[in-house]
Amino acid sequence: MKSIVLFSLFLVSPIQAQTTAMELRHNNGDQLTIQRLANGELWGSLFLTDTMTASFASNELIVVQVDSFKPLKLTQGFRSCGAPAPKPQQVVYQFEQQANDDWAFSGQQANKPDVLKLLGWDAASYDQLLADRRPEVVDFPLDQGEALTLQLSNAGQISFRYVTTTGEQRETVFHLAPHRHILEQLLP
Numbered sequence: 001m002k003s004i005v006l007f008s009l010f011l012v013s014p015i016q017a018q019t020t021a022m023e024l025r026h027n028n029g030d031q032l033t034i035q036r037l038a039n040g041e042l043w044g045s046l047f048l049t050d051t052m053t054a055s056f057a058s059n060e061l062i063v064v065q066v067d068s069f070k071p072l073k074l075t076q077g078f079r080s081c082g083a084p085a086p087k088p089q090q091v092v093y094q095f096e097q098q099a100n101d102d103w104a105f106s107g108q109q110a111n112k113p114d115v116l117k118l119l120g121w122d123a124a125s126y127d128q129l130l131a132d133r134r135p136e137v138v139d140f141p142l143d144q145g146e147a148l149t150l151q152l153s154n155a156g157q158i159s160f161r162y163v164t165t166t167g168e169q170r171e172t173v174f175h176l177a178p179h180r181h182i183l184e185q186l187l188p
Helices: 115-119 147-152 177-186
Strands: 021-025 031-036 042-047 062-066 072-076 127-134 137-141 157-163 169-175
Touching: 021 177, 031 177, 062 127, 062 147
Parallel strands: 072 127
Antiparallel strands: 021 031, 031 042, 042 137, 062 072, 062 157, 127 137, 157 169
């Protein structure tokens, strides 16, 4: 069972109070926040907050997907001028090979469908979104009119796939449908 914690911050106004932040926690310790800053910008953040000592692998991409929409690769794009250039980031796929290969009678390997394309995990199926990454946090903008922001307005769930520094491949899914009323207040 996933534990979910929600909170709302309110701007005090004699006319109306407005929600400025939302926080969801997954039972694995990961946390998703969506917040509107004082300057009006809207940002999402994924925190690796479990009891492990692992952090995001710096050269592996974090992939975010809303429902069955096209996945987005969160690429390092926001960085201070004095910081060194990062290693190129990549998405790694791990799959097991069958113990006995199926061979055609001609001695050539039988043609098999591209499993990664069937699953929608091939590199050509991704869009990119610039993000800010630190060892345990990734921040990504939710700009008005952008695909991710539009998808979130009616989202059932959002998932994050990533690799930790210990080499563990993870996927964390946050269910958004029960909290749609809060998202409607936050999203432009």
